[in-house]
Amino acid sequence: MDLISKHNIVHRYEKRKLLIAVNCVAGLAIFFFGYDQGMMGSVNVSIDYGAYRMGYGTIDDENGQVVVNDSTLQGGIVSVYYLGTLVGCLLGGWIGEKIGRIKVMAIGSIWGVIGASLQTSAMNPTWMICARLINGIGTGMLNVIVPVWATETASHTSRGQFVAIEFTLNIFGVVVAYWLGFGCSFLDDGYSPFVWRFPIAFQILPLLFLFAIVWLFPESPRWLVKVGREAEARYILGRLRGEDEYGLAEAEFQDIRNVAELERKSGKLNSYFHMLWDAMPKKLGGGTSGKLHIGRRVQLVVWLQILQEWIGIAGVTIYANDIFSQAGYSVFKSRWIAGINDIFYMFSTLIAVFTLDRLGRRVSLYWGNVVMGIAMFLSGGFSRLAQNNPNDESKRAAYGAAGAAFTFVFTAGFGATWLTIPWLYPAEIFPLQVRAKGNAWGVVGWSVGNGWTTLLLPTMFKNISEKTFYVFGACNFISIPIVWALYPESNQRTLEEMDLLFAADSIWNWDAEKTFARLKEENPDLVQAAQRHQSVVSGLEGGAVRKGSRGMSLVPGGEKIVVESEEGNGNTGKVG
Numbered sequence: 001m002d003l004i005s006k007h008n009i010v011h012r013y014e015k016r017k018l019l020i021a022v023n024c025v026a027g028l029a030i031f032f033f034g035y036d037q038g039m040m041g042s043v044n045v046s047i048d049y050g051a052y053r054m055g056y057g058t059i060d061d062e063n064g065q066v067v068v069n070d071s072t073l074q075g076g077i078v079s080v081y082y083l084g085t086l087v088g089c090l091l092g093g094w095i096g097e098k099i100g101r102i103k104v105m106a107i108g109s110i111w112g113v114i115g116a117s118l119q120t121s122a123m124n125p126t127w128m129i130c131a132r133l134i135n136g137i138g139t140g141m142l143n144v145i146v147p148v149w150a151t152e153t154a155s156h157t158s159r160g161q162f163v164a165i166e167f168t169l170n171i172f173g174v175v176v177a178y179w180l181g182f183g184c185s186f187l188d189d190g191y192s193p194f195v196w197r198f199p200i201a202f203q204i205l206p207l208l209f210l211f212a213i214v215w216l217f218p219e220s221p222r223w224l225v226k227v228g229r230e231a232e233a234r235y236i237l238g239r240l241r242g243e244d245e246y247g248l249a250e251a252e253f254q255d256i257r258n259v260a261e262l263e264r265k266s267g268k269l270n271s272y273f274h275m276l277w278d279a280m281p282k283k284l285g286g287g288t289s290g291k292l293h294i295g296r297r298v299q300l301v302v303w304l305q306i307l308q309e310w311i312g313i314a315g316v317t318i319y320a321n322d323i324f325s326q327a328g329y330s331v332f333k334s335r336w337i338a339g340i341n342d343i344f345y346m347f348s349t350l351i352a353v354f355t356l357d358r359l360g361r362r363v364s365l366y367w368g369n370v371v372m373g374i375a376m377f378l379s380g381g382f383s384r385l386a387q388n389n390p391n392d393e394s395k396r397a398a399y400g401a402a403g404a405a406f407t408f409v410f411t412a413g414f415g416a417t418w419l420t421i422p423w424l425y426p427a428e429i430f431p432l433q434v435r436a437k438g439n440a441w442g443v444v445g446w447s448v449g450n451g452w453t454t455l456l457l458p459t460m461f462k463n464i465s466e467k468t469f470y471v472f473g474a475c476n477f478i479s480i481p482i483v484w485a486l487y488p489e490s491n492q493r494t495l496e497e498m499d500l501l502f503a504a505d506s507i508w509n510w511d512a513e514k515t516f517a518r519l520k521e522e523n524p525d526l527v528q529a530a531q532r533h534q535s536v537v538s539g540l541e542g543g544a545v546r547k548g549s550r551g552m553s554l555v556p557g558g559e560k561i562v563v564e565s566e567e568g569n570g571n572t573g574k575v576g
Contacts (some may be wrong), residue, residue, distance in 0.1 A: 003232050010218040010235075015242035017155060018218075025210070025217055026150040027169040029105065029142045032112065032206050034173025038342070039199045040078055042181020046196035050074070053193075054125050064190060065331045071458030073125060080129050082451030084115075084136020085143060086444055090272060091442030092141035100227075101149035101220045104141055109211035111138025112531060113204055120201040136206075140447065145441045150485075151427045151435075152220040153240055160491075163424045164352040171346040171415065179344050222432070225256045256432075270434050274440065279556070289466040291503045292431060298441045300487060303444030307479050308422045311369070312376055312472030313414050315461075316341075316407060316455040323409070329400055337404055344408050348415030360491035362422050365483050368417025372410050373476030379406035380469030422446070427488040428499050432460070438533055452524055488512045 004010060043049055050057040056073040057066040068074055088108070093202035096104045115135025122128040147163070152161055181199045187196075221240070224233035225553055234253050239540030241249035278295025286295060324334035344573055382403035389395040423442065430438030460468045488501050488509050497520070504515035 003229070003236070004218070005215075007216055008218060009216055009505055010239050011454070014239045018240055022150065022153050022217060023165070025214060026146050026337065027166055028206055028210050029146040029172045030166045032203060032210070033139060033143060033169035035177045035203050035206070036112075036173075038174030039181060041074075041178055041338070042185065042199060043196045044074065044078070044208075046185070048193045050198040050339065051118070051176070053123060054128060056125075057190065066461070068458065071154035072455075075455045075458040077128055077132065079451040079455040081139075082134040082447040082454065084133040085136075085140035086136075086451070088137035088140020089144040089440045089443035089447065091137070092144040093437045094272075096145045096148070096436050097223075097226070098127050099256050100223050101145050101152070102214055104145040105149070105214045106211055108141030109207045109214070111135075111141060112207045113211070114138070116200060116204045116207065120204075121195050128316030134448075140443060143443045143446075144436070147423065147427055148436045148439055149220050153218070153236075155241070160357045160424060161353050163427070164356055164420050166350040166415045167352070167420050167423070168346060168431060171342070171349055171419070173341045175339075175346050178339050182339055185335070187426035196569060221253070222256050224225065225253075239445065241550040270437065272437060272440070272548070275434060275437060289503075292499060293502045293505075294431075294434060294438075297429050297438065297502060298506060300429070301438065301442040302421070302445035304422045304425060304487070305442055306449035307475070307482070308418050308446070309453045310475045310544060311372055311418060311479060312410060312469070312475070313412070314450055315457050315468065315472065316411055316414075322423075323414045324400075324404055329404070341404075341411055345411040345415045348412035348533070349419060351412075352414035352420045356420065356424070357491060360489050361425060362489050364417045365421060365487075366480055368413050369476045369480050369483075371413035372418070373408035373473045375406040375413065376469045376473035376476065379403045380466045381411065382406065383469065384467040396503070423489060425487075428435040429502065431499060483508055488516070 013021055025271045035063070045066055047064070047066055048060055051059045052069070053075060054073065056070040056077075057068040059065075089112070089468065092108060095107075110134060115131055115133075115138055118131030119128060122131055147166075150166070177199065179195075180202060184195045184198055192501060215561065218236045218239070219232070221233040221237040224230070224236070232251075233256070237253050237256075238249045241252070273287055275283075275294050275298050278286050278289045279295070279299050280295070289295065303331050311422050324337050325331065329337060354363070359367075380403075382399045386399035386403060389399065422445075426439045426442035427435065457468070461472070464471075485508060490498065490501070493501065497516075499515045500519045501512055503519055504511045
């Protein structure tokens with residue numbers, strides 16, 4: 001393929017080897033994401049950073065730690081990063097449709113390098129706030145485009161496991177960040193600027209490496225079809241699936257091409273504004289996506305990400321040292337226990353690799369909420385008991401150990417369930433023509449949730465202490481009926497079936513399931529084609545009428561086009 005650089009690894013590898021290479025690059029980007037989140041845990045407690053440079057605290061000479069006096073400033077410096085990720089994800093989703101996935105990954109890497117360099121050299125709060133905003137923009141670009149690139153190259157049969165493995169690498173980044181910061185804290189008794197500047201600068205290395213090698217990897221075949229570069233797309237897809245699976249690759253290519261045609265016919269409905277406003281009543285200009293109900297899906301992914309933060313993980317990740325200190329441990333002991341907790345957290349993510357596709361998304365969220373809710377209430381209770389017995393060393397140690405143990409239980413429950421699903425769900429439920437932008441809305445929810453919690457958590461820990469755990473516990477139990485009532489199950493359903501799953505006009509899950517069962521029965525060819533790995537777009541995306549299928553219209557006001565059936569005959573379908 002002369003149109004693709006001779007240095008591109010798509011010429012060297014195919015099938016599993018090529019997919020592993022793609023997954024490694026995606027994992028590198030996700031590793032940076034985790035490292036960038038985890039490093040602030042050690043930076044926040046640095047003496048030079050908190051007391052001298054940022055000025056939100058004073059030094060307690062007795063135990064050598066920073067006592068926070070301005071929790072709003074501390075929380076603001078942390079949370080402005082998520083304003084950057086919000087801007088970055090919307091920008092990345094938009095330009096990713098214009099210039100491609102690979103170029104956005106390269107741009108995001110450079111943005112991250114600039115932001116990390118500015119953070120490393122920060123001399124005051126204003127400088128640091130601006131630097132973290134810039135760094136967040138780069139992270140947001142990578143967060144929105146890397147999952148899209150990965151899922152658009154991977155086979156649908158391995159997508160769930162792949163996302164779970166990605167987030168094992170994400171938490172590995174958190175672990176590396178924490179222990180690197182912990183090791184640096186011993187330099188010059190923790191007073192040296194190196195303690196916080198080096199961990200921030202360290203993230204530049206994987207970003208530069210990502211920028212250097214991403215040009216050697218294949219572009220998303222789906223994006224190539226969208227921009228009319230079909231010869232390249234067919235070649236890359238054939239290499240990804242292998243020469244022995246040519247029939248499957250060709251059928252997948254035809255699906256992509258058909259959907260790309262539908263996008264061009266209904267592109268006016270695909271802007272961020274239309275996607276968000278679609279959830280409004282028709283009298284106010286909503287409902288423009290018809291039976292696709294794009295606006296409802298946007299609301300689901302945004303609020304799932306916000307719930308992910310309010311069930312407690314933002315507090316446990318960033319303020320782990322404070323949590324263990326409140327449980328009665330010394331500063332040094334709190335820090336290494338928090339590091340052990342991160343390692344435990346990383347291994348717990350492997351549970352999701354084996355359970356997400358077996359138990360389903362909803363059941364996994366349920367059991368995660370139960371485990372985490374109980375753990376947060378018990379952790380808070382034991383932390384209070386430890387603080388109530390300052391003069392009884394044995395009781396204080398026992399209660400503190402119990403409180404720390406349930407924090408470990410919480411992170412294990414989160415790593416096995418809620419860590420992965422809010423990122424996997426957006427990649428599953430959106431139609432292909434808006435999947436990149438749909439994923440951007442998921443990152444918007446993550447940015448809002450993280451920014452909101454990290455801004456409020458310093459004040460919460462300062463004013464209500466261990467009762468913050470009770471807030472987290474309550475949010476866990478509140479999440480169960482929300483998921484039960486509003487979130488349809490996406491597990492073991494093809495991406496082509498998702499439009500059937502969200503075709504009901506009602507917001508309730510039980511109505512969605514009833515409508516899905518009815519439409520599935522009325523469109524038997526759709527399900528059979530999906531099971532045979534053949535072209536199904538003509539029976540769903542465009543509402544085409546197929547032999548043996550009653551057909552249906554999902555997008556209002558389209559025009560007729562001709563799409564290919566699996567028999568190779570032209571079917572006339574109406575876009576909407």
